[in-house]
Amino acid sequence: MPVEIDARIKEVIQRTYNVKSFRLEISDWLDFKAGQFLQAMLQGDPKLKRYLSISSSPTEKCYIEFTKKLTQSDFSKALDNLKAGDKVNIKYPFGKFILDESAPKVAFLSGGIGITPVRSICKYAVDKNTGVDIALVYSNRSIRDVVFKDDFSAMCKSYPFLRVAHVLCEAEQGFKCTVGQINSGVVKNEIPDYQERKFYLCGPPQMVEAMRKILAEELGLNSEKIVTENFQGY
Numbered sequence: 001m002p003v004e005i006d007a008r009i010k011e012v013i014q015r016t017y018n019v020k021s022f023r024l025e026i027s028d029w030l031d032f033k034a035g036q037f038l039q040a041m042l043q044g045d046p047k048l049k050r051y052l053s054i055s056s057s058p059t060e061k062c063y064i065e066f067t068k069k070l071t072q073s074d075f076s077k078a079l080d081n082l083k084a085g086d087k088v089n090i091k092y093p094f095g096k097f098i099l100d101e102s103a104p105k106v107a108f109l110s111g112g113i114g115i116t117p118v119r120s121i122c123k124y125a126v127d128k129n130t131g132v133d134i135a136l137v138y139s140n141r142s143i144r145d146v147v148f149k150d151d152f153s154a155m156c157k158s159y160p161f162l163r164v165a166h167v168l169c170e171a172e173q174g175f176k177c178t179v180g181q182i183n184s185g186v187v188k189n190e191i192p193d194y195q196e197r198k199f200y201l202c203g204p205p206q207m208v209e210a211m212r213k214i215l216a217e218e219l220g221l222n223s224e225k226i227v228t229e230n231f232q233g234y
């Protein structure tokens with residue numbers, strides 16, 4: 001059952017030019033599964049309410065973190081002004097975008113801010129050393145938009161079963177990536193054993209639908225092997 005609590009901000013982390021993470025101190029720890037989301041309400045105002053994936057892992061016990069792309073909305077502006085000690089009302093956990101621990105091999109296709117639950121799941125797998133084989137294809141407009149870049153590099157170093165392939169619309173000198181967008185060719189190239197994997201897709205609804213079509217219609221994957229999370233609102 002989801003629980004509602006008033007939490008205090010412990011730390012705010014600037015991730016990219018328009019993405020910030022907010023770490024909340026949780027006095028009464030409520031367990032959640034990596035990949036789940038919460039509802040955050042600011043200033044006690046029901047108009048300032050959004051669903052946000054939890055970007056921390058349940059193994060990171062000192063806090064719960066969410067990570068928001070800051071837009072021009074009233075919610076984003078109010079969030080952007082928050083600092084350590086400020087209050088946020090949260091309700092959690094929600095959602096079924098969670099790792100199927102019976103699947104030995106999984107793949108994530110993610111775009112932009114859609115990386116937040118993926119970061120949670122990967123961190124969980126790394127910290128627990130689950131042995132699950134993870135292939136992530138992460139697409140962004142440019143290198144400036146890549147969230148958790150160093151975090152993923154560190155995870156790849158400490159967990160040999162995690163591979164991350166970047167896809168950027170704009171090439172970046174010295175940065176290994178495919179230039180363009182995720183398509184069936186990119187999936188085949190970056191994940192040659194794609195038929196053996198369960199796929200998790202996360203991002204704006206249009207992107208998720210495009211990815212689902214590529215997997216189901218072009219690559220012939222069964223719908224039971226595809227799990228999606230739509231970030232409604234983008």
Ligand SMILES: Cc1cc2nc3c(=O)[nH]c(=O)nc-3n(C[C@H](O)[C@H](O)[C@H](O)COP(=O)(O)OP(=O)(O)OC[C@H]3O[C@@H](n4cnc5c(N)ncnc54)[C@H](O)[C@@H]3O)c2cc1C
Nearest residue numbers: 037050051052053067068069071073075076116231232233
């Ligand atoms: C399960 C889930 C997890 C998400 N996780 C993240 C995350 O980790 N990081 C992140 O940045 N964003 C996440 N989002 C998207 C987030 O909830 C906001 O919709 C988005 O950030 C845009 O809000 P805004 O205030 O910036 O812009 P706004 O301009 O206020 O929002 C854009 C429009 O979308 C509408 N809208 C907002 N939420 C919804 C909704 N749930 N369903 C339908 N319409 C809606 C608003 O009313 C508005 O018209 C998630 C969404 C969902 C459903």
